[in-house]
Amino acid sequence: MERIVNEQEVLRLRELVSEAEHIVVTCHTNPDGDAIGSMTAVIQVMERLGRKAVGIAPDRWPDNLQWLPGMDKLLNYSKQKEEADALLKEADLVFMMDHGSLSRMKDLGDAVGQSPARKVMIDHHLDPDHECCDLVVSEPSLCAACEVLYRLMVDMGWAEGLTFDEATSIYTGMMTDTGGFTFASNRPEVFLIVSRLLETGIDKDRIYRNVFYTASPDRYRLMGYLLYVKMELIRDLNASIMSLTNEERRQFKIRNGETDGYVNLPLQIERMRLSIFLREDTERKGVIRVSLRSVDDFPCNKMSEEFFNGGGHKNASGGTIYGTMDEAIELVHTAIHKYAPLLKG
Template identity: 45%
Template structure:
């Protein structure tokens, strides 16, 4: 397996860790499987070194990730702002996982920015902000931040002591950020990593079921409703948009995570290149935007240009202000602007 860091970079990271006692790990707002999995996997490693480790996330993760080992120990800034801020202030090292800029922390941004602790970014998104961290470990070609965490642990000599729980979390992050290894996962070394994780006796089949086969009957009905009533095709059936309002989510007893994966489903249509989901946020007056594409269609560029966001070539996101009707018009303008690429 190729080494992730040069000897100089690796020594700098090791020295930073060794000099720290109280470590905080944070990830982006709206944490997904990779954000949570990489955080828990990295925490498992740092704990094995005798460090006091806390994970602080801006807001809660989807319900289908609650089974992850030690996820109950994660702190949420939006629920306990004062306590979370105190934990951040007491840290002498903060790891920023799965985001490229402190702005991705939203409500938690100021607390982390003001903290006196050294900061280290570990991420796989484009264009990291190198001004806000002592060390930036950025590899946009990686499948996930969880893959980077594994490679770091392996290069630091920590694989032998990796626990089954840590391995399960890292595998979950890699699996979810590649759609079950169906995209952004052509690097043969990814499967070498999977083979090594399996030696820790994780049950990858059960992990898959825990993530993808735990939805409620209401979520199944929501899926049918979206596909039949809300999905609209554009550009000769090469692009699509669907919307979800707060009222519709309430009608189907929506819980956090029920929208996961819906944006991928239109891409099952032959010839489809781009799928856009527009969903009213249940906590803030914004419309959450998710984009998915295939082949070389640049979701990230569209997200930056039209949706105040960014991300990866085939999977990106952003947000727009209310109302939803205006968000739809923006998405339609985006499709028209990128029609030649469709």
């Protein structure tokens, strides 16, 4: 595998870690498997190296990640602000995992920004903010922050003593960010790493069940309703639109994270190239959140930049529409028709 940091960066990080008495690890809001997995993994690696480390997530993480090793070291900033602020005050090193800027942490980002601690970013999102960190290890071509972390561990010599628990966390992040290795995972290095993780004895089948087979009955009832009643297929353009209002969310007693993955469902229909999922923001009135997924070369991020105040990756991106759900659906139709030449065929 190619190196992702040069010799100078290796020395710099070695120095930062060896000088650090109190390490804090952060991630982005609405943490996913990669955010939480990369946090718990780096905490465990730091402990193995004899350092003290704790994690602070900006807000609540999904229940299906609670079984991960090292979760007892994580705080939720929205619930445990005082305790977290005290930890940040004495922190001398912060690892920012799976996010490329302070703003991706909302309030926690302000607190981290004000901390005099050294900052190291380990990420795979586009356009990282180089200003906010002392060392940036950002590789947008890699599938997950957990892959970036593992590659960094190899370059640092930390992968030598890889433990079962570290491997479990890293595998979880790589698995969730690739939808169980169904996208963004064609590079041979991905499976080379998986192979090394398996050598520690991790049970990948159990990890899959722990993460993906833990839905509430309501999640499946709402899924059925959305597919039966709400999914609009634009067959000649190989695109689909689904929408979810807060009223429907209440009816099905669905929490925020429980709608994850719905956007991928229409892509399982033959020939589909683009799926767009709209949902009313649970806090801000008149705000519609947009998720886009595509296959092959269709550029979701371009469409989102042009129409939905957003961006992201080619096959997975997000955005925001300001207006009512009806207006949002109309705008999505306009966007889909504008991109008709790329969707047809």
